[in-house]
Amino acid sequence: MNENVFKAMADPTRRKIIELLKEGPKTAGEIATHFSHAQPTISRHLNVLKNANLVADQRNGTYIIYRLNTTVLQDWLAWLLERFGGSGNDDEE
Template sequence: MNDVFKALADPTRREILTLLQKEDLTAGEISENFNMSKPSISHHLGLLKNADLIRSERKGQRIYYSLNTTVFQDIVNWVLNFKKA
């Protein structure tokens, strides 16, 4: 769960998650929303993937990124049950 919180701590990564909430996007489409290099966006995507917050799927020559909603459900359950412990 440490990777999840580390990934969520960064505002750029949170914004990427917000973008992916609307639709699946390629790294290029994601990078169009930021004033940073494509390698920087790739780094953020890698951290989000390592935290299992996003998934990638190859469609032809493009890789599309999408939210992994299962992890978000786990986080919500953990937060809701945290107070009970």
């Protein structure tokens, strides 16, 4: 498991960015409108998400479009559920 994923998901701003990208691809400017942070702060958060491979970017003219890398996110969630999701034996005491 990529340790950068844990670092990326530990921050509430980055989790909110993930939620926004779940709705579909967005530019950094579109993402920034949902926060009171300055644009450079959002860019740093996006770089952390990119380094964890949770987000992919693609240049489109003068814009960079960010999209969720669902494969990495699904792998991370599966890993968490496997280890911390419980045994399914809730009746045991």
